[in-house]
Amino acid sequence: xxxxxxxxxxxxxxxxxxxxxxxxxxxxxxxxxxxxxxxxxxxxxxxxxxxxxxxxxxxxxxxxxxxxxxxxxxxxxxxxxxxxxxxxxxxxxxxxxxxxxxxxxxxxxxxxxxxxxxxxxxxxxxxxxxxxxxxxxxxxxxxxxxxxxxxxxxxxxxxxxxxxxxxxxxxxxxxxxxxxxxxxxxxxxxxxxxxxxxxxxxxxxxxxxxxxxxxxxxxxxxxxxxxxxxxxxxxxxxxxxxxxxxxxxxxxxxxxxxxxxxxxxxxxxxxxxxxxxxxxxxxxxxxxxxxxxxxxxxxxxxxxxxxxxxxxxxxxxxxxxxxxxxxxxxxxxxxxxxxxxxxxxxxxxxxxxxxxxxxxxxxxxxxxxxxxxxxxxxxxxxxxxxxxxxxxxxxxxxxxxxxxxxxxxxxxxxxxxxxxxxxxxxxxxxxxxxxxxxxxxxxxxxxxxxxxxxxxxxxxxxxxxxxxxxxxxxxxxxxxxxxxxxxxxxxxxxxxxxxxxxxxxxxxxxxxxxxxxxxxxxxxxxxxxxxxxxxxxxxxxxxxxxxxxxxxxxxxxxxxxxxxxxxxxxxxxxxxxxxxxxxxxxxxxxxxxxxxxxxxxxxxxxxxxxxxxxxxxxxxxxxxxxxxxxxxxxxxxxxxxxxxxxxxxxxxxxxxxxxxxxxxxxxxxxxxxxxxxxxxxxxxxxxxxxxxxxxxxxxxxxxxxxxxxxxxxxxxxxxxxx
Numbered sequence: 009x010x011x012x013x014x015x016x017x018x019x020x021x022x023x024x025x026x027x028x029x030x031x032x033x034x035x036x037x038x039x040x041x042x043x044x045x046x047x048x049x050x051x052x053x054x055x056x057x058x059x060x061x062x063x064x065x066x067x068x069x070x071x072x073x074x075x076x077x078x079x080x081x082x083x084x085x086x087x088x089x090x091x092x093x094x095x096x097x098x099x100x101x102x103x104x105x106x107x108x109x110x111x112x113x114x115x116x117x118x119x120x121x122x123x124x125x126x127x128x129x130x131x132x133x134x135x136x137x138x139x140x141x142x143x144x145x146x147x148x149x150x151x152x153x154x155x156x157x158x159x160x161x162x163x164x165x166x167x168x169x170x171x172x173x174x175x176x177x178x179x180x181x182x183x184x185x186x187x188x189x190x191x192x193x194x195x196x197x198x199x200x201x202x203x204x205x206x207x208x209x210x211x212x213x214x215x216x217x218x219x220x221x222x223x224x225x226x227x228x229x230x231x232x233x234x235x236x237x238x239x240x241x242x243x244x245x246x247x248x249x250x251x252x253x254x255x256x257x258x259x260x261x262x263x264x265x266x267x268x269x270x271x272x273x274x275x276x277x278x279x280x281x282x283x284x285x286x287x288x289x290x291x292x293x294x295x296x297x298x299x300x301x302x303x304x305x306x307x308x309x310x311x312x313x314x315x316x317x318x319x320x321x322x323x324x325x326x327x328x329x330x331x332x333x334x335x336x337x338x339x340x341x342x343x344x345x346x347x348x349x350x351x352x353x354x355x356x357x358x359x360x361x362x363x364x365x366x367x368x369x370x371x372x373x374x375x376x377x378x379x380x381x382x383x384x385x386x387x388x389x390x391x392x393x394x395x396x397x398x399x400x401x402x403x404x405x406x407x408x409x410x411x412x413x414x415x416x417x418x419x420x421x422x423x424x425x426x427x428x429x430x431x432x433x434x435x436x437x438x439x440x441x442x443x444x445x446x447x448x449x450x451x452x453x454x455x456x457x458x459x460x461x462x463x464x465x466x467x468x469x470x471x472x473x474x475x476x477x478x479x480x481x482x483x484x485x486x487x488x489x490x491x492x493x494x495x496x497x498x499x500x501x502x503x504x505x506x507x508x509x510x511x512x513x514x515x516x517x518x519x520x521x522x523x524x525x526x527x528x529x530x531x532x533x534x535x536x537x538x539x540x541x542x543x544x545x546x547x548x549x550x551x552x553x554x555x556x557x558x559x560x561x562x563x564x565x566x567x568x569x570x571x572x573x574x575x576x577x578x579x580x581x582x583x584x585x586x587x588x589x590x591x592x593x594x595x596x597x598x599x600x601x602x603x604x605x606x607x608x609x610x611x612x613x614x615x616x617x618x619x620x621x622x623x624x625x626x627x628x629x630x631x632x633x634x635x636x637x638x639x640x641x642x643x644x645x646x647x648x649x650x651x652x653x654x655x656x657x658x659x660x661x662x663x664x665x666x667x668x669x670x671x672x673x674x675x676x677x678x679x680x681x682x683x684x685x686x687x688x689x690x691x692x693x694x695x696x697x698x699x700x701x702x703x704x705x706x707x708x709x710x711x712x713x714x715x716x717x718x719x720x721x722x723x724x725x726x727x728x729x730x
Contacts, residue, residue, distance in 0.1 A: 088114040088121075094222060094530075101135045102230025103195065103202040106530055108219035118151045122223070124216055129208030131223060136201040141165075141176040141194040144201035148192070152205070158182050158190055159675050162620045167609035169602060171232030173197050183674035184694050184707065189213050197229045211710045214362070215390055218397040221529035235600055238545030242568045242596040245273055245280045249595050254285065256591050256603065257574075257584065261286055263611035264580040265466045267458055268296035272490035274498055274564075274571040277507065282490050288577070289456035290466050298490040301441060301454040302575040303474055304560045305553025306401075308486040309537030311496065312408040313355050313521045314513070315432040316536075320351075321517040324414055327352040327536075335410055338381070341388035348393055354407030355537040358526035360389030361400040362710040368402065370662050371647040372476040377409050377421035380479050390710055397526045397534055401483040404537065408482020425482055436512055437499060439492035446475060449487035455577035457557020459686040462627055462670070464618055466578065469557035469687030473665040477555060484553060490573050497564050497571040500549065522549050522566075544593055552585050556687035561585045563592075570596065579687065583610040627670035627684055629658040634671070634681070637695065637702055641715035649704070649715050651681075660693065669693070 093109045099120055107113050112123045122131040134151050138144035142163070149155055158180040166175035174196035182188045193204045204227070206213070206220070213220065228234070243249060250273065257269050268286035272279065284296030319325045331338050331349050340346045345359060353359050364387055368380065380402050391398060411432075412424030419427065426444055434442050443449055450471070457469035477485040499506065504513040524533030524540055531543040541548045550563035559581030564571035574588050587610070591603035634651065641649045650661045657668050660683060667685035672692070674680060681704070683691040694705040696714075704715040 088112050096226075097133075098230075099133055099135050099202055101200045101202065103133065103135070103227065104230070105133065105204075105227045106222050106225065108216075108222050111219070124208070124212060124219070126209070126212045129212045130205075131208075131220075132205045134203045134205065136194075136203050137199075138201060139199075141174055141196060141201070144194050144196060145176075145178060145192055145203055148194075148201075148203035148205070156180055156190065161624075162617060164613045164616050165609065166613075167602070167605040169606070170227065170234065171197060171229045181675045183676045183678060184680055184692050185676070185678065185696075187211065187707075193224075195227060195229070200229070202227075214709045215396060215398065218526070218528050221532075222527070225530035234544075236545035237593055237597040237599065240597045242565075242570060243598070245275045245570070245596075250281045252595050253591065256588075256607070258285060259604070260584040260587075260607055263607060264578070264583055264614065265458075265460070266576050266578040266581050266584065267466065268300070268455055268577050269581070269584070270296050270298060270300055270302070270455075270490045270573075270575040272298065272494040272573040274494055274501065274569075276569050277498065277502065279494055282494060284490070288454065289468065290458060292456075294453075296455060296577075297453070299441065299453050300575075301443075301449045301452065301487045301489050302560055302577060303449075303457070303477075303553075303555050303558045304486050304488045304493070304575065305477070305484040305555040305558060307488075307493070307551050307553040307560055307562055308482065308484045309355055309404055310521070310551050310562075311429065311433055311486060312404070312411070312482045313537040314496075314499075314518070315411050315429055316351065316407065317517040317521060318432045318513050319411060319414055320520075321514040325351055325410075327517075327520050331410065335413055338406070338410075339385045341384070341386050345389050345393060351407070351410065352520070352525070352536055354410065355404045356525035357397050357399045357534045358394050359400070359403065360391040360393050360395065360398055361387050361403055362390045363399050363401070364708065364711055365401055366706065366708045366711065366713060367645045368480050369473070369476045370649075370664065371645070372479055372664055375479045377405070377412075377425065377479060381406050381409055381421065394526065397528055401480055404483040405480040406482075407537075411482075422479070422481075433496075434492075437492075437495045437506075439488065439495055442486055442488040442492045444478075444481050444485050444487070446471075446478070446487070453489075454487070455558075455575070457555075457687060458577055459557055459579040459689065460618055461686045462622065462625075462668075462684040462689070464615075464622065467686040469579075470665065470685070471557075473688055474555050474557070476664065484555065490575060493562055493573040493575075494571070497562055497573060501564050501566065501569055501571055541589070544590075544599075546593060546597075548589060550589070554582065559585050561588070563589055565596075568596070580614060583607070583614065586610070621690075624672050625670035625682055625684065626672075627668070628656050629669055629671045629681065633679055634658045634669075637681075637704070640718040641704055642718045643706075643713050643715045646706070646713055646715070648718065651704070667691070 090112050091107055091109050095107050096104060097107045097120060098104050100118060107122055110125060114121045118135045120133040134148040136144040136148040138147050160178060161181035162179045164177055172195045176194045178192040180190040182190050187209045189206055189208055189210050191206050195202050257271060261269060267290045268288055270284035272282040282298035284298060284300055286296050288294045288296055288300060320327055328350050331351060349359060367383060384402055384406060408425050409421040411428050412421050415428035416424035457471060458466050459469050461467040499512055503515040504518040506512050521536040521538055522540060523535055526534050528534055532539055532541045539550050546565060547567060548563050548565050552561035557579060558577060560575045562573045572592055576584060587603050587606050593599050594601060594603055637651055648663060652659055659666055660669050665688060667683035667688045669681040670684050672680050672682050681693040683689055696703050696705055701717055706713045
């Protein structure tokens with residue numbers, strides 16, 4: 009549940025897509041971790057965010073007042089066509105990709121232009137020439153008839169895949185205040201190249217993340233056919249297969265800097281393996297095992313919908329029942345959406361409500377479930393109902409609280425939810441260790457969260473920020489372990505039966521959660537708190553979870569009666585989550601060994617990106633930059649924020665959590681403040697002038713939060729002294 013992605017993320021599922029495709033799981037959505045204006049330092053940490061943006065390292069961050077390179081004039085001519093449905097497009101050199109319905113397409117010579125309905129947003133596929141990826145990129149810019157108007161920030165190679173022998177991604181340094189994504193991805197084979205450019209406001213990219221994932225999902229050279237496992241018989245998972253999977257995890261731990269990982273495997277109704285490797289906390293002698301608790305974040309959503317499925321099966325709810333019939337006071341920020349929304353829509357990411365995580369991340373002390381539900385009255389859809397994937401954690405939480413209202417109408421929503429989950433899910437399934445109680449979890453065998461610090465070292469994350477999930481816990485607040493999550497996956501695979509054969513929940517009510525509700529790309533959809541992925545010719549049902557310092561996932565193959573649970577205690581575990589599906593399929597079906605190369609590329613990309621981020625920051629922040637900014641600020645939704653000096657460091661304190669900040673000098677001459685503490689790093693505060701003096705702005709997906717000075721008189725006097 010990082011938003012960042014968010015952190016992407018998260019992602020929520022374990023993806024077969026390359027790690028650079030940040031839809032990754034999300035083919036995301038985990039509750040990915042929130043980042044204010046998260047840079048692509050950790051492509052796979054957050055999630056969460058944006059979608060698969062053509063191999064660009066994109067973050068779930070949205071600002072305002074963008075300035076973009078104007079798309080080619082031919083897009084507005086009679087030669088352009090608006091696509092009625094998703095359409096396969098072939099460039100002159102034979103590169104194939106899918107163009108989304110509702111976008112405008114124009115092909116002219118070496119350039120194929122795509123434009124969504126919003127203004128100042130475009131994608132271009134350019135057939136280019138050159139001896140290297142860098143040369144092909146320069147040639148592609150020339151064929152567009154322009155040069156980039158922002159400096160190159162970072163270039164990273166990718167692993168060969170999908171018939172391409174050379175892949176590279178490029179990110180341009182657009183300042184936060186421009187609200188703009190500018191990236192390029194280069195694909196090459198046998199001397200032929202196609203370069204994909206993306207230039208659009210970040211709020212547009214956030215809304216259209218699933219359509220960008222569609223474009224990215226099938227970029228292939230002429231004649232290439234993807235490997236498919238359809239119709240193959242899987243291997244029996246024995247000691248040799250478990251060793252292969254554990255060896256891959258060990259490699260990932262070493263390359264990505266993950267202290268500990270727990271894994272569980274199911275096949276044919278039995279537990280094949282449950283165990284762990286590595287440490288619960290860096291520097292501690294205590295090791296991870298199958299009983300070690302992790303914060304499983306957005307995997308909680310599937311548990312919540314399981315509770316609702318039990319109520320549907322018992323006739324207490326119906327999936328297609330309007331929510332206002334069961335909960336007359338329930339409201340969204342749109343009367344039309346309030347009337348339309350049904351029980352199944354609360355966890356389908358298909359209502360058009362945009363992601364909005366900062367209110368619960370920044371201001372959670374004293375908040376409860378009732379506050380979370382009440383806040384939904386102010387959230388307005390930004391796309392049509394059912395049109396595009398948009399992930400809302402508070403709306404998913406409302407799904408759990410609806411169940412609480414039905415099960416325990418006389419109790420506060422939070423208490424009612426906790427009791428309903430124990431009665432309907434945890435107790436019947438034997439999930440004895442699973443809990444929403446942080447203190448209980450932390451008192452026993454638990455894994456501590458980790459992330460890279462400002463020097464690129466693995467460090468502990470302050471667990472305090474993770475308590476922000478408590479008010480929205482139906483969307484991501486469960487602590488669990490491999491043993492308990494295997495019990496959950498076992499019932500999913502058995503279509504609602506317990507290991508002893510007894511019926512736990514009706515198959516119809518359970519399987520309705522697997523039904524696609526909205527597309528996530530070419531081969532993935534989102535159901536009810538679950539992702540359905542058909543890539544590789546194999547259907548998997550899955551989700552992932554992301555909170556600061558934790559990346560977790562579960563996945564099962566219904567047609568093959570195989571399931572896997574993977575829990576990690578580091579932000580960089582997102583890269584492992586994104587590749588575990590592929591590695592599992594390789595082991596089960598003797599697939600081509602691609603996952604190892606993708607892992608090495610992901611590790612190199614994360615390291616290179618993090619190093620570039622460190623080079624761009626000045627830590628500690630120079631006193632002349634921050635002296636006039638010290639003071640207390642306030643935002644109506646996010647509450648107070650204090651910026652102060654402590655010794656030689658500058659601290660931003662949101663009350664619930666705090667971090668040191670460094671400064672970044674942007675290409676437009678402005679400076680911004682960026683948080684650097686492990687797990688809460690990468691939040692960018694934009695400095696703006698106002699009649700009352702400087703103010704600070706945080707940006708999230710499609711939202712803009714302005715912090716005005718609470719001590720404006722003192723600040724203006726200080727500026728006058730300067």
